[in-house]
Amino acid sequence: MFSKRQQQIIETAIKIIATNGIQNLTTKNLANEIGISEPALYRHFNNKLEILKAVIAYFKIKMQPASAKLNKSANSLNNIEKFMLEHLKIISQNPDFAKVIFSEANFQNEENLILKMNNMMNQSHKILETIVRSGQQKNEIRSDISSLSIIRMVIGAMRLLITQWSMSGKIFNLEIEGKQLCSDLRKIIVVN
Amino acid sequence: MFSKRQQQIIETAIKIIATNGIQNLTTKNLANEIGISEPALYRHFNNKLEILKAVIAYFKIKMQPASAKLNKSANSLNNIEKFMLEHLKIISQNPDFAKVIFSEANFQNEENLILKMNNMMNQSHKILETIVRSGQQKNEIRSDISSLSIIRMVIGAMRLLITQWSMSGKIFNLEIEGKQLCSDLRKIIVVN
DNA sequence: ATTATCTTTGTTAGTGTTCACTAACTTGGT
DNA sequence: ACCAAGTTAGTGAACACTAACAAAGATAAT
Numbered sequence: 113m114f115s116k117r118q119q120q121i122i123e124t125a126i127k128i129i130a131t132n133g134i135q136n137l138t139t140k141n142l143a144n145e146i147g148i149s150e151p152a153l154y155r156h157f158n159n160k161l162e163i164l165k166a167v168i169a170y171f172k173i174k175m176q177p178a179s180a181k182l183n184k185s186a187n188s189l190n191n192i193e194k195f196m197l198e199h200l201k202i203i204s205q206n207p208d209f210a211k212v213i214f215s216e217a218n219f220q221n222e223e224n225l226i227l228k229m230n231n232m233m234n235q236s237h238k239i240l241e242t243i244v245r246s247g248q249q250k251n252e253i254r255s256d257i258s259s260l261s262i263i264r265m266v267i268g269a270m271r272l273l274i275t276q277w278s279m280s281g282k283i284f285n286l287e288i289e290g291k292q293l294c295s296d297l298r299k300i301i302v303v304n
Numbered sequence: 305m306f307s308k309r310q311q312q313i314i315e316t317a318i319k320i321i322a323t324n325g326i327q328n329l330t331t332k333n334l335a336n337e338i339g340i341s342e343p344a345l346y347r348h349f350n351n352k353l354e355i356l357k358a359v360i361a362y363f364k365i366k367m368q369p370a371s372a373k374l375n376k377s378a379n380s381l382n383n384i385e386k387f388m389l390e391h392l393k394i395i396s397q398n399p400d401f402a403k404v405i406f407s408e409a410n411f412q413n414e415e416n417l418i419l420k421m422n423n424m425m426n427q428s429h430k431i432l433e434t435i436v437r438s439g440q441q442k443n444e445i446r447s448d449i450s451s452l453s454i455i456r457m458v459i460g461a462m463r464l465l466i467t468q469w470s471m472s473g474k475i476f477n478l479e480i481e482g483k484q485l486c487s488d489l490r491k492i493i494v495v496n
Numbered sequence: 497a498t499t500a501t502c503t504t505t506g507t508t509a510g511t512g513t514t515c516a517c518t519a520a521c522t523t524g525g526t
Numbered sequence: 527a528c529c530a531a532g533t534t535a536g537t538g539a540a541c542a543c544t545a546a547c548a549a550a551g552a553t554a555a556t
Contacts, residue, residue, distance in 0.1 A: 117505090139542060148506075151544075155505055160542065230471060261461070261488035268460030269453070279422060296453035300492040309531085331516060340532075343518075347531055352516065 113173075114166065118156050120146060122170045125163055130208035161225075168228045171213060175232070178202055179239050188247025189302060193294050195240060196270055200290040203274055210278035237263060254303050262301055269293055305365075306358065310348050312338060314362045317355055322400035353417075360420045363405060367424070370394055371431050380439025381494060385486050387432060388462055392482040395466055402470035429455060446495045454493055461485055 114122065124145050128137050139160060143150040157163045178198035182191050203210050244262050247253035253262070273293055277286045306314065316337050320329050331352060335342040349355045370390035374383050395402050436454050439445035445454070465485055469478045 138540080140540085149508080150542085151508090152506055154543070226471075257488040257491055258484065261485050264461040264464050264485060265457045265489070268462070268464035269456040270460070272456050272460035272463065279418075292450065293453050293456060296449040297457070299449055330514080332514085341534080342516085343534090344532055346517070 114170070115156065118166065119170075121153065121156060121163060122166050125167055126170075126208045126212055129167075130211040164225060165228065167212070168225065168232065171209065172232050174206065174209070175199070175202060175236075179236065182239070182243070184242075184246075188243050188250060188252045189298055191243045192240070192247075192266060193298065195243065196266065196294050196297075197287065197290060199236075199270065200274070200286050204286045207278075207282060210274050237267065240266060251303055253301050257301075266297060269297065306362070307348065310358065311362075313345065313348060313355060314358050317359055318362070318400045318404055321359075322403040356417060357420065359404070360417065360424065363401065364424050366398065366401070367391070367394060367428075371428065374431070374435070376434075376438075380435050380442060380444045381490050383435045384432070384439075384458060385490065387435065388458065388486050388489075389479065389482060391428075391462065392466070392478050396478045399470075399474060402466050405466075429459065432458060443495055445493050449493075458489060461489065 121142065125137055125142055128141055128145060132141075139150050139153055142163075143153055153163075157166065178195070178201075181198055182194060184191075203213075240263050241259060244253060244259045244266075248255045248259060270290075270293070273289060274286070277284060277289070313334065317329055317334055320333055320337060324333075331342050331345055334355075335345055345355075349358065370387070370393075373390055374386060376383075395405075432455050433451060436445060436451045436458075440447045440451060462482075462485070465481060466478070469476060469481070
């Protein structure tokens with residue numbers, strides 16, 4: 113899909129956005145950071161927008177394993193736990209992702225980028241929705257609260273946790289804190 | 305605090321950010337939208353950064369009433385509900401806020417702006433923390449889950465709801481959907 | 497094995513456009 | 527007469543991107 117050089121450009125772009133903000137992602141900074149000239153970038157991407165699109169596609173590829181590991185037949189509470197922890201693990205291993213991934217607003221000016229970003233997010237939501245719904249049917253998850261609310265709590269809390277981790281300068285262990293959040297979420301949605 | 309003209313500049317800046325993204329907040333667009341010349345802006349703010357600082361200060365002023373209405377002696381669950389609904393009400397009445405308020409990443413390049421934005425957010429968190437802690441002490445809120453997790457669920461779910469509302473083009477009623485989320489949150493944290 | 501050709505990937509130097517901001521002047525109210 | 531708040535015209539710097547050329551490696555003909 114992406115050549116070695118393209119991957120290097122994408123990863124460097126992510127690094128720049130994460131450390132200095134998207135305003136500092138200029139062709140000049142990007143080329144300097146890699147150690148090539150500006151026009152060399154255009155041998156690998158048609159324009160800057162294509163680079164941003166590639167960044168989003170790159171996220172998608174990297175995040176896919178988090179959902180792939182789910183086993184639909186397993187206990188739904190365990191699946192939610194796995195869903196959360198796998199996501200947190202990937203973010204934890206790719207710290208630069210955190211700052212970029214929740215800054216949808218940064219891509220606001222380009223219709224296509226918003227759509228791509230939203231699609232990526234919605235994909236995760238839909239997977240979680242399937243788990244929650246089946247959990248409620250199997251009477252593993254309480255049904256006196258709407259599945260939509262549960263999804264909003266799970267994803268909302270998870271995203272906030274990641275944001276807090278990123279904003280704090282990663283002073284706490286994301287996966288450990290995630291496990292605490294996970295077990296608390298489990299307690300409140302489980303059927304007694 | 306802010307003169308009439310300054311307020312107009314701030315509100316127009318928010319409008320531009322909300323509709324076209326922060327990349328389109330240029331002195332030219334801002335001046336054109338107001339109907340004055342670019343240099344006229346500089347009669348009211350020293351530079352563009354001061355305008356962005358004013359935008360954040362403006363949010364702070366507008367959001368304050370949401371916390372001011374809380375009654376510390378009241379039932380903590382009612383207080384949480386009021387906390388959420390008052391916030392949603394203000395966002396609902398100022399739809400442009402939504403797109404700007406959660407785009408902290410946009411201000412990433414300016415140290416001071418991040419700090420100001422974070423302070424604003426943390427203020428809300430601390431107020432909610434006080435409510436939750438006292439609710440657990442009064443045995444109105446269950447204590448087998450950490451207050452931190454509860455705060456993350458409440459604020460996380462609320463922020464996600466606002467994001468979804470904003471991203472969807474406001475196709476649903478934020479306050480009605482908020483009430484549903486609120487009552488579900490209440491059910492799961494209440495002591496039975 | 498050597499030479500010729502093509503393709504890929506890089507370079508230097510420069511384009512027009514847009515940016516935030518300024519100098520200097522004007523107008524209108526007190 | 528003064529001062530706040532506007533104007534026109536223009537600044538240098540930074541932006542994404544391009545034209546033209548150079549080097550190096552792979553392929554293929556001699």
